[in-house]
Amino acid sequence: PALSRPAVGIDLGTTKSCVGLFRDGRVEILSNRQGLRSTPSCVAFTESGRLLGEEAKSQAALNSPNTVFGAKRLLGRVSGAAAAPQDPHRWPFLVLQAEGDARVQVSYKGAEKSFFPEEIVAMILGHLKEVAEEHLGQAVTHAVVTVPAHFNDSQRQATRDAGVIAGINVLRILNETTAAALAYSLHHPDNGERNVLIFDMGGGALSASVFSIDKGVVEVKATAGDSHLGGDDFDNCLVSFLMEEFLKKHRENISHDGRAVWRLRTACEAAKRALSSCQKATVSVDCLYRGIDLQADITRAQFEHLCAKLFQRVLRPVERVLRDAKLSQSQIDDVVVVGASTRMPRIRELLQDFFGGRPLNQCLNADEAVASGAAVQAAILLEDRSDVARNLLALDVASVSLGVEASTGKMHGLVKRNAAIPTVATRTFTTLHDHQPDLLIRTYEGERSIAKENHLLGRFLLKGFSPAPRGMSLLEVTFYIDADGILSVFALDKIMGSANPVIVDARKGRLSKEQILRLAEEHEKYRAEDRAQKWKLATKNYLQSCAFSVKRTSEDILNYFTLQAKKKMVEKCQQAFSWL
Incomplete structure (x- = not known):
């Protein structure tokens, strides 16, 4: 039956995305046109038009400079911090820095064209929207979109902007681990109060969160993560090793050949997956470069040795999240793993050893748990009448501390990391000069004591207040972090009150409304x-x-x-x- 206001849950992944729908008291994961329940987060540009998802990925070897993947890693990042230092060198497409923003340049219909990361992500979201519309036979305009738990304000706002561009009313920007916790609660409705650690490792990022779950109330205690540790990084490690071996053996450097690198990457990804269930895998690519074949056997032990530095980083977010939650390993009742990369045996061994050999909870589908939880959250926000939706509630936290720059250059804290959201912080500011016409407030995200050592979230210029001698103007500024983890700023002239509204010119370095x-x-x-x-x-x-x-x-x-x-x-x- 047609839904009056259908809303879907979208797991927007770095490498793959998934869309779910909650109706009739259960979650349904929707299949794309190829009959697959997950869709590559990939967009290709050709002489005739765009290709999305599976179609884009299938032609990538022949059109690598114009096939964009991993765009999620560019979201909300300003010039100089567009991605991890190694990312642009590993991508076959061109990433430019223009006007302080990262842009992707491709050849589209015979002309060079640059796209904002938000545009690329909007194309992926739009494709998933079409998947849902084809399944339901009606328009879909509402969605809950998930992001890594450690995403900052800029990245969350960029994700919301991408949704708007795609024609989607984003009901909530939901943390991926929180979505997984909702899916867990769906499977364990009557287990009493439990401390649960959700470990989510996908293609591009790792997130770990501790939850207190009791009678359908999912409360986040703490969250941490690594934005550049995922399956792609393990693929890159194997690709780099085999490129070096090919260079040593054949005196040929294939790094500048996008088609060869893509074919090698595809073979390495397949080998990595095979090593999750086998002790040995073969990487085989016919005519990889200048008619030379590549064939190499990789054992699981060899793969784990090559990626040792990456594996060493896996437990850092887990240690940090337990420290922030003030809990020990023994106080965690359940360790739940989600995300395709958690299928790697070494990842599971590290987690099991860290928690004293305790078996990991694998009750959730690693690929679909986040989309399932997002679909449940969408049903909750649209006030679905089913008992399942009415009995669940998610309470989230701020992923990073928020503060303003004091006159001394230090970070003056407003909201601490892992504080419950939505939240409000109010501070009173004054002027430093006589008859000062405006006041600039710099807002930062981070944990360092010196403001400029943190990430500049935005500049807020306050204008329109009454000119007065130095120190006489009193401006009450309210910082509001909503349930999406996005900051808004409001100001009031305490001398004149509401009779003289203060204009807040927000410059957060993101896309304008126009x-x-x-x-x-x-x-x-x-x-x-x-x-x-x-x-x-x-x-x-x-x-x-x-x-x-x-x-x-x-x-x-x-x-x-x-x-x-x-x-x-x-x-x-x-x-x-x-x-x-």
Whole structure:
């Protein structure tokens, strides 16, 4: 049956994404056109148009400079911090720095074009939206979108902007571990109060969160993570090793050949997956470079040795989150693993050893748990009448401390990391000069005592208050962090009160409303072009099918036609084939 306001849960992953729908008291993971329940977070640009998901990934080896993946790692990052230092060198597409922002440059329809990361992510979200619409047979405009628990304000705002560009009303930006905890609560409704650690490791990031779960109330105690530790990094490690081996053996450097690197990456990813269940895997690529084949056997022990530095980082967020939650390993009742990368045996061994050999809880589908929890949250926010949705509640926390720069240059704290959200902090500011016309407040995220050593969240310029001698203006500034973990700032002139509203000019280094509106219009234009291209292809296939059918029919009933009629039918078929 049609839903009055269908809302989906979207697990927006670095390498793969998934979409779920909650209805009739249960979660359904929706399959894409290829019948798969997860979709590559991949966009390709060609001479004729865009390709998304599986179609984009399948042609990547032949079109690597114009196939964009891992765009989630670029979200909300300003110039100089667009990604980890090694990322741009590993990507076959070009990442530019323009006006303080990272942009992806590709060749699209014969012309060079640059895209904001938000645009690329919007294309992925739009594709998942279409998957849901095809399944439901009606428009889908509401969604809960998940992000890593340690995403900062800029990254969360960029994710929300991407949703707006894609034509989605983002009901909530939900932490991936919180979504997994909701899915866990769905499977364990009556277990009493429990301390649960959710360990989520996907393709691009690692998140760990501790929850107190009691009678459907999911309360986050602490959260931590590593934004550049995921399955992709293990793939990169294996790719680098085999490229070096190829160079030593054949004196050929393939790093500048995008097609060869992509084919090697695909083979390495397959080998990594195989090593999760086997002790040995073979990386085999025919004619990798200049007619030279690559074939190498990799054992699990060898793989773990190559990636030793990455494995050493796995437990750091776990140690930190337990320290922040003020809990010991023995006080954790359940350790739940989600995310495809947790299938690596070494990851599970490290976690089990850390928790004293205790078995890990693998009750959740590693690939679908986050999308399931997001779908449940969407149902809760839309006030679904089912008992399941009504009996669940998620209480989240701020992933990073928030503060302002004091006149001494130190960080003056406003909201501490792991404080419950939504939350409000109010401070009173004054001017340093006589008749000062405005006041600039710099807001930072981070844990360092010196403000400039933290991440600059934004500059808030207060204007319109009453000019007065130094120290006489009193401005009450309210910092509000909403349930999405996104900051808003409001100000009031305490001398004049509401009679003199203070204008807050927020400069957070993100897309302006005008830019978002323009990009949303462009997104719709791209979608219209895609529909036209699909219609053209479908019509062409139909004509080809008709021509073959007529040709086959004319051969089967040849004796029933006159010579002239047979000749005319054959000519028409040949004309169709020639045109095609």
